[in-house]
Amino acid sequence: MQTKVIEKKQLKNYTNLNMSKKMEELIEKIIKKNIREELEKMGIKPTKKNMYTVAEAASYLGYEISYMYQLNTRKEISYYKPNGGKVYYNKTDLDAWLDGLKEKSKSEIISSIDNKLLYHHKLR
DSSP states (O other): OOOHHHHHHHHHHHHHHHHHHHHHHHHHHHHHHHHHHHHHHHTTTOOOSEEEHHHHHHHHTTHHHHHHHEEEEEOSSSOOGGOOOOOEHHHHHHHHHHTTTTOOOOOHHHHHHHHHHHHHHHOO
């Protein structure tokens, strides 16, 4: 008799656990769908692509398309132009370029100077 009660409790716990996992999965799907819809309303197309067109890169960086062309002309950003055609950007290059625009904090500047001094001291 007691074994049946324990089995029922375990089954109930298992069922509750299974239901909560299913609820979490459902909630996650709903949230992702809502985010996707909101991004589309704002004119942003979520993508997992590694290469972007000029328009996609501009959207990703938050710039105007014309500004992207200015960056290209001034050779301030890396881009690809296969066979002299359309311009494409690599997402990794865009991220690296953004990282290069970062203003360093005082501690980062001091650390960088310390590392350079140590390196030059070791060369002597």
